[in-house]
Amino acid sequence: MVESRFDQKSGTVYLEIRETAQLWKLVGCPTDTAAATCYDHTEVLTWRHLNVFQHRCEITCRLPRGKCKQCGHVFRVRPPWEGFSLHFTKEFEAFALLLMREMPMSKVAEIVGETDTRLWRMLFRQVDAAYAEADFSNVCCVGVDEMSVRKGHEYVSVFADLVRKRVLFATEGKDHAVWLKLVEALEKHNGHRHAITQASMDMSPAYQKGVQETCRNAQVVFDKFHVVMHVNQAVDQVRRAEVRLGGPGVWEALHNSQWLWRKNPENLTEKEATRLAGIDQKSLRTAKAYQMRLVLQDIYQSPTATVARHQFRVWCRWVRWVARKQPKHVLRSMVKVAEMIEKHLPGILAHWKWGVTNAFMEGLNSVFSATKRKARGYRSTTHMITMLYFVAGKLRFPQF
Numbered sequence: 001m002v003e004s005r006f007d008q009k010s011g012t013v014y015l016e017i018r019e020t021a022q023l024w025k026l027v028g029c030p031t032d033t034a035a036a037t038c039y040d041h042t043e044v045l046t047w048r049h050l051n052v053f054q055h056r057c058e059i060t061c062r063l064p065r066g067k068c069k070q071c072g073h074v075f076r077v078r079p080p081w082e083g084f085s086l087h088f089t090k091e092f093e094a095f096a097l098l099l100m101r102e103m104p105m106s107k108v109a110e111i112v113g114e115t116d117t118r119l120w121r122m123l124f125r126q127v128d129a130a131y132a133e134a135d136f137s138n139v140c141c142v143g144v145d146e147m148s149v150r151k152g153h154e155y156v157s158v159f160a161d162l163v164r165k166r167v168l169f170a171t172e173g174k175d176h177a178v179w180l181k182l183v184e185a186l187e188k189h190n191g192h193r194h195a196i197t198q199a200s201m202d203m204s205p206a207y208q209k210g211v212q213e214t215c216r217n218a219q220v221v222f223d224k225f226h227v228v229m230h231v232n233q234a235v236d237q238v239r240r241a242e243v244r245l246g247g248p249g250v251w252e253a254l255h256n257s258q259w260l261w262r263k264n265p266e267n268l269t270e271k272e273a274t275r276l277a278g279i280d281q282k283s284l285r286t287a288k289a290y291q292m293r294l295v296l297q298d299i300y301q302s303p304t305a306t307v308a309r310h311q312f313r314v315w316c317r318w319v320r321w322v323a324r325k326q327p328k329h330v331l332r333s334m335v336k337v338a339e340m341i342e343k344h345l346p347g348i349l350a351h352w353k354w355g356v357t358n359a360f361m362e363g364l365n366s367v368f369s370a371t372k373r374k375a376r377g378y379r380s381t382t383h384m385i386t387m388l389y390f391v392a393g394k395l396r397f398p399q400f
Contacts, residue, residue, distance in 0.1 A: 136185075
């Protein structure tokens with residue numbers, strides 16, 4: 001550095017740096033191994049640096065351009081302080097990335113005094129460089145779930161390594177073709193499609209088809225959370241059907257009670273427990289469906305898959321037997337859950353062999369949904385996927 005000055009009018013500190021012999025020690029032709037000589041110099045370039053106290057700080061320098069002695073290629077010398085985005089220093093990029101993890105991009109832009117467009121461009125380059133260095137050679141247990149992009153049934157399929165708890169890959173759509181895109185990404189990062197032995201997912205036929213077509217050694221494991229979610233939805237459908245059916249005391253018992261039936265008894269508040277105890281549950285179909293849901297959850301406490309298989313089959317027969325005694329198919333939604341369990345029983349029982357769940361995926365979905373709300377959405381799917389890799393990909397950024 002040869003000069004530092006403060007511009008009081010703009011409130012900016014300028015650090016002027018000139019070419020030294022030390023800079024040329026780092027120089028080599030980017031397309032060849034031959035030495036380079038100085039060709040000419042650029043105009044004065046500027047890099048945004050960390051603030052000096054509360055004042056904006058910029059580095060200025062006229063960089064030399066080298067010419068390869070062997071191939072004649074002319075290139076600009078890259079200074080040691082320059083980040084990936086060419087207009088920022090490494091230190092400034094590191095600080096900005098730290099803020100990006102914790103707050104929306106618009107707020108980061110306000111704090112650092114840059115446009116969010118330039119900051120997004122910085123993030124794209126950092127994530128692209130870090131993702132290119134990611135190693136998927138040990139990936140064997142994969143979870144997949146769809147994530148809503150915006151209203152209108154637009155989705156992104158997100159794949160994660162359930163062992164290392166990191167996002168592997170995300171792409172638009174939720175059809176079977178997304179698995180082929182995952183395989184391509186795996187093989188670019190030292191992974192292999194047939195190294196996958198477990199694939200945890202919901203009951204999506206498209207995802208099942210994708211696994212069968214691309215990963216011959218993968219055992220589909222249907223996530224416990226999704227099985228319980230389906231039966232929870234069925235209980236609520238029974239409640240709605242019973243309200244429409246009517247009857248003595250039904251309205252008073254079931255009005256505004258949807259959250260009461262979604263909780264386990266041990267999670268009820270004192271007020272909710274009191275209300276539940278005051279309901280005549282013997283005559284309510286909703287209470288019977290609620291009991292079915294609790295029994296289904298208890299099956300997941302079974303010690304072995306053999307015991308669980310027997311209990312699932314008994315549960316399905318019980319649901320059908322009770323449903324036949326009810327008028328107007330009030331328990332039809334519970335029968336549909338029983339049919340779903342029978343159809344997908346091998347994948348459901350795989351939970352006992354591998355102990356795999358999509359808990360990480362569901363936690364990621366809720367955390368990232370909160371991030372989207374805080375940011376008031378993202379401009380495009382590319383912006384959203386980049387932020388997903390940045391926040392949950394456990395990438396190793398090579399510069400820092």
